[in-house]
Amino acid sequence: MAVASPSSDLFDEIVMAEERFHGEGYQEGYAEGSHVGVVEGRRYGSLHGAKIGSEIGCYLGFALTWQCLLQKCTDEKNSKKIRTLDSLIGMIQKFPYEDPTYDKLQEDLEKIRGKFKQVCSMLNIQSDFRIGTERSSLTF
Amino acid sequence: GLGRGLGRGRGLSPRVGTILLSPGPGWSCRAVLDEGHQRTVRRVAWSPCGSYLASASFDATTCIWKKQEDGFECVTTLEGHENEVKSVAWAPSGTLLATCSRDKSVWVWEVDEEEEYECVSVLNSHTQDVKHVVWHPNQELLASASYDDTVKLYHEEEDDWVCCATLEGHESTVWSVAFDRSGERLASCSDDKTVRIWRQYKPGNDEGVVCSGTDPTWKCICNLSGYHTRTIYDVAWCHLTGALATACGDDAIRVFEESASSDPQQPTFSLAAHNSPDWAVTLHCSASVLRTSVEAEPSRKKRPRVSFSRHMSLMARAVFPVSFLE
Numbered sequence: 207m208a209v210a211s212p213s214s215d216l217f218d219e220i221v222m223a224e225e226r227f228h229g230e231g232y233q234e235g236y237a238e239g240s241h242v243g244v245v246e247g248r249r250y251g252s253l254h255g256a257k258i259g260s261e262i263g264c265y266l267g268f269a270l271t272w273q274c275l276l277q278k279c280t281d282e283k284n285s286k287k288i289r290t291l292d293s294l295i296g297m298i299q300k301f302p303y304e305d306p307t308y309d310k311l312q313e314d315l316e317k318i319r320g321k322f323k324q325v326c327s328m329l330n331i332q333s334d335f336r337i338g339t340e341r342s343s344l345t346f
Numbered sequence: 347g348l349g350r351g352l353g354r355g356r357g358l359s360p361r362v363g364t365i366l367l368s369p370g371p372g373w374s375c376r377a378v379l380d381e382g383h384q385r386t387v388r389r390v391a392w393s394p395c396g397s398y399l400a401s402a403s404f405d406a407t408t409c410i411w412k413k414q415e416d417g418f419e420c421v422t423t424l425e426g427h428e429n430e431v432k433s434v435a436w437a438p439s440g441t442l443l444a445t446c447s448r449d450k451s452v453w454v455w456e457v458d459e460e461e462e463y464e465c466v467s468v469l470n471s472h473t474q475d476v477k478h479v480v481w482h483p484n485q486e487l488l489a490s491a492s493y494d495d496t497v498k499l500y501h502e503e504e505d506d507w508v509c510c511a512t513l514e515g516h517e518s519t520v521w522s523v524a525f526d527r528s529g530e531r532l533a534s535c536s537d538d539k540t541v542r543i544w545r546q547y548k549p550g551n552d553e554g555v556v557c558s559g560t561d562p563t564w565k566c567i568c569n570l571s572g573y574h575t576r577t578i579y580d581v582a583w584c585h586l587t588g589a590l591a592t593a594c595g596d597d598a599i600r601v602f603e604e605s606a607s608s609d610p611q612q613p614t615f616s617l618a619a620h621n622s623p624d625w626a627v628t629l630h631c632s633a634s635v636l637r638t639s640v641e642a643e644p645s646r647k648k649r650p651r652v653s654f655s656r657h658m659s660l661m662a663r664a665v666f667p668v669s670f671l672e
Contacts, residue, residue, distance in 0.1 A: 286464070293506070320451065320468035327426045327465035 255306070258315065261346040265322045266298045272329065287328050294321045377417050382409040389433045394440040402434040408445050410463065422463055424455060437481040437488075442466075444488050446476035452490050452500065454507050467507035471498050478522045483529045483585070491520035497534050497544075499564065510561045513544055515569075521578065527585040532564065535578035535592055541602075543568035543613060553611060568613050573600060590615060 273291045276284050297318050302308045326333040335344040385404035392399055399411040399418065408424040408431055428449035435444050443455040443463070454467040474493035481488055488500045488507075497513040497520055518537035525532050532544045547555035548562045557563045576595030583590055590602040602615040 289505075316470035320470045323426060323451075323468040324465050327468075333426070 251306070257346050259303070262298055262301065262318065264344070264346070265294065265318065269294045269298070269325065272325075290321070290325050290328060294318070294325055297321055379411060379418055382411070382420050382423070383407065388431065391434050391436055393436045394438055400434045400436065400443060402431040402445060404430040406431060406447070408434050421461055424463055426453060426465060426468070427451070432476060433478045435479045435481050437486060438483060439486070442481075442486065444479040444481065446479045446490055448475045450474060450476060452476055452479060452488070454488065454500075469500055469507060469509060471509040472496070477519065480523050480525065483525055483527065485529060487529075489523045489525070489532060491523045491534060493519045495520060497523055497532070511564050513564050513566070515542055515566045516540070522580045524581050524583040526583045526588065533581050533583055533590055535581040537577040539571065539574045539576065539578060541570040541578060541581055541590065541592060542566050543615070545611070567611060568615065570602065570615055573617065589618065
């Protein structure tokens with residue numbers, strides 16, 4: 207408590223108390239909100255990242271398997287399929303997994319999805335891997 | 347939709363999933379193709395050679411029909427789109443086909459001498475439903491119009507198709523696009539009731555338009571606004587006379603002509619006019635809903651003949667599409 211200050215300061219403290227508590231409450235709330243936001247953001251980010259990883263991983267496994275299967279067939283028809291498979295594998299391997307701030311992230315993802323669809327069309331496979339109508343399709 | 351062939355036949359696609367060939371005055375129905383699709387057939391397109399008909403359907407497939415002596419045979423069904431296929435178009439070379447869909451993608455297909463179709467690219471550039479695809483008249487360049495308010499252009503680069511330009515400017519869905527005869531200009535029509543004309547500027551151009559890399563830039567050089575009172579669903583550019591025709595939700599077809607003194611960098615178009623007071627420039631469709639196509643011929647012989655058909659759906663009063671008979 208200020209001893210040497212005049213009585214007007216005392217009144218100031220009382221009169222401005224509500225505003226001060228308001229401000230302090232806001233600061234506390236903001237800090238807590240930011241903290242909760244970061245936690246939630248991290249959780250969302252890792253879930254979303256895992257989803258993308260799962261999707262791309264699926265495409266890669268699929269492409270590598272077919273690359274293996276078609277290695278034996280070297281006729282003209284298959285060379286186009288093999289070239290497209292190689293292109294898909296190349297795109298996936300070039301994708302910068304450790305950089306979430308990569309500016310072309312969405313664009314490259316869409317290119318990978320498009321290339322995967324093209325490969326499925328060439329191999330005559332349903333891109334959602336649906337086998338019959340009873341089974342559910344694969345989604346990410 | 348109305349597909350133009352080499353004057354031999356016209357394909358029409360009502361919503362019942364069947365394809366009829368040429369009803370109308372002086373025409374007789376030659377074939378009914380009702381085994382191909384399970385839902386609305388949204389568009390049909392004849393191949394440049396006239397022997398094949400492609401039909402795009404809401405059942406997510408595109409059928410290719412081959413003309414035989416006794417009818418048409420479905421030679422293949424192109425699958426892959428996740429939902430409604432909105433448009434199909436053949437490239438002038440006859441070896442490429444493009445389809446677009448509500449699944450936001452544009453697919454490019456290639457056909458070989460053995461009539462085998464293969465998907466050469468799946469383009470996911472648009473962020474919304476793609477309404478229409480159209481090929482350039484003499485280059486392997488593809489244009490697409492979308493609900494995302496843009497027109498995108500694609501070409502082949504190093505064995506893969508890429509989006510090489512995005513035309514922004516429209517304030518709502520772009521329903522259709524049309525190239526002029528030379529392919530230097532493109533017209534787009536939109537839900538925003540305007541028609542925009544775009545011009546291609548190649549790198550190193552005289553007008554000083556900046557280009558990035560080796561790709562040309564497309565700039566909007568004309569905006570036709572104030573003429574239409576509703577959504578413009580289709581636009582056609584006459585390759586003989588250079589006239590532009592639009593199909594609009596206000597029941598009218600409008601024909602525009604470029605002014606003779608027009609600056610190529612800033613052209614002006616005006617509604618085709620004639621000195622005679624009784625020549626109507628805005629053609630109102632007076633055919634009944636049962637007739638699926640009507641030909642309108644203005645009184646002056648030199649004017650281009652325009653044909654249009656009523657869109658057979660809940661938007662029944664709109665005029666969609668429009669094309670020039672050449």
